Amino acid sequence: MVRKQTVRDIDLDGKTVLLRADFNVTFVPGRTEISDDSRIRATLPTIEYLLNQNASIVLCSHLGRPKGKVTPQLRMHPVSARLAEVLGRRILQGSEPTGTDIRSTIDSMAGGEIVILENLRFSPGEERNDMAFAQELASLADVYVNDAFGAAHRAHASTEGVTHFLPSVAGLLMERELEMLGTVLESPRHPLVFIVGGAKVSDKLQIVERFIGRASTLLVGGGMAATFLKSKGLEVGDSLVEDDFVERAREILNSSEKNETTVLLPLDVIVSSDFAADAPSHLVNVSCIESGWRIMDIGPRTAELYAKALSDAETVVWNGTMGVSEWPRFSGGTKRLAEALAAQQQAITVIGGGSTADAVASLGFADKMTHVSTGGGASLEFLEGKELPGVAGLMDAE
Numbered sequence: 001m002v003r004k005q006t007v008r009d010i011d012l013d014g015k016t017v018l019l020r021a022d023f024n025v026t027f028v029p030g031r032t033e034i035s036d037d038s039r040i041r042a043t044l045p046t047i048e049y050l051l052n053q054n055a056s057i058v059l060c061s062h063l064g065r066p067k068g069k070v071t072p073q074l075r076m077h078p079v080s081a082r083l084a085e086v087l088g089r090r091i092l093q094g095s096e097p098t099g100t101d102i103r104s105t106i107d108s109m110a111g112g113e114i115v116i117l118e119n120l121r122f123s124p125g126e127e128r129n130d131m132a133f134a135q136e137l138a139s140l141a142d143v144y145v146n147d148a149f150g151a152a153h154r155a156h157a158s159t160e161g162v163t164h165f166l167p168s169v170a171g172l173l174m175e176r177e178l179e180m181l182g183t184v185l186e187s188p189r190h191p192l193v194f195i196v197g198g199a200k201v202s203d204k205l206q207i208v209e210r211f212i213g214r215a216s217t218l219l220v221g222g223g224m225a226a227t228f229l230k231s232k233g234l235e236v237g238d239s240l241v242e243d244d245f246v247e248r249a250r251e252i253l254n255s256s257e258k259n260e261t262t263v264l265l266p267l268d269v270i271v272s273s274d275f276a277a278d279a280p281s282h283l284v285n286v287s288c289i290e291s292g293w294r295i296m297d298i299g300p301r302t303a304e305l306y307a308k309a310l311s312d313a314e315t316v317v318w319n320g321t322m323g324v325s326e327w328p329r330f331s332g333g334t335k336r337l338a339e340a341l342a343a344q345q346q347a348i349t350v351i352g353g354g355s356t357a358d359a360v361a362s363l364g365f366a367d368k369m370t371h372v373s374t375g376g377g378a379s380l381e382f383l384e385g386k387e388l389p390g391v392a393g394l395m396d397a398e
Helices: 038-042 042-051 075-088 100-107 131-138 172-186 206-209 225-231 243-257 300-310 332-342 355-362 376-384
Strands: 014-021 035-036 054-060 114-116 143-146 168-170 190-198 217-220 262-264 268-274 283-286 292-296 315-319 348-351
Touching: 014 042, 035 038, 035 075, 035 100, 038 042, 038 075, 042 054, 042 075, 042 172, 075 114, 100 114, 100 172, 168 172, 172 376, 190 206, 190 300, 206 243, 206 376, 217 300, 225 243, 243 262, 262 300, 262 315, 268 300, 292 300, 300 332, 315 332, 315 376, 332 355, 348 355, 355 376
Parallel strands: 014 054, 014 143, 054 114, 143 168, 190 217, 190 315, 217 262, 315 348
Antiparallel strands: 268 283, 268 292
16 A cells, blocks of 8 residues: 555645545434544544644535535534534534635635535535645645545545645645555455455455455354355245345355355344334244345354454455344344443444444444544455545645
């Protein structure tokens, strides 16, 4: 992996910095009250570093999916208010992503002041990576800093387009993400264990194939386990099976033997009669899944097997929950693995973003992990070996 320049590698004194953050926060349902401000707090080290360098900051982010139209409930005001609260300083709020009003506000800013642009996705040019819109954004600043790892896999105007017009470097959060994810790919401590879950095997095949031969052990859970179980000739009832990928799952299992990666599949599972939080459910061996029932979580015997496989790991990468972990009845497998990882203080533990990060945080184990990624799709694509547009455009370190 080519190392990228960061905010530490560039002169920022007196400069105006366009800082791309990922402030796509979650709200209390039906309200504009932020329910989880972890994405705001994740960027605080970069913001504070820039302020200490006497830079003025033009913050920008998307929020939700307004599809290029002004959507009142997706304005950035709640984000501005929360950021002002946690920083303990005034935050200016722009009324638009670009334009004469916001330019006037920026021109009057002194060093150490912060303005947040209105939701970038109010402009149709953002998601289209329109170069005219990207140039407008770039014209607001002297330097571009990308700290939005969670959006780095998108080639949008604020992630890729602006890098064509400004000196572009990584923020401290972006630097940490690239360092931790890069380490588990390039120079992990062994044994390396990869935990993979989630609903669909098609979403994870590339990352599974990438870790065959890299990892000593691969632990498979979640709905995707059904496709692997079917590839071994087992009946899986009404579980989600992607029939087009059964043969490929079988090939992966065969390949793992040749490449000295042990693949562990569930021995027992929690099955439910319907995909609902309160549907009837019970525990069965994987050889006893009947028609009308679907896999919702790994069972306790499997969870203990997997926990034992983690006991001597030196590096663990986890992408995808073991069940429908947002529903308490089907969160047992995910919880047991999180407990096992939290107890592994000698191991490097890297948690993929998205639902896995949410589960680990909700269970109270986030601070026990070496690194919890802020990007679900971005971490997945990075670990698959794909080039992220929001990273590729940053200046290479010498």
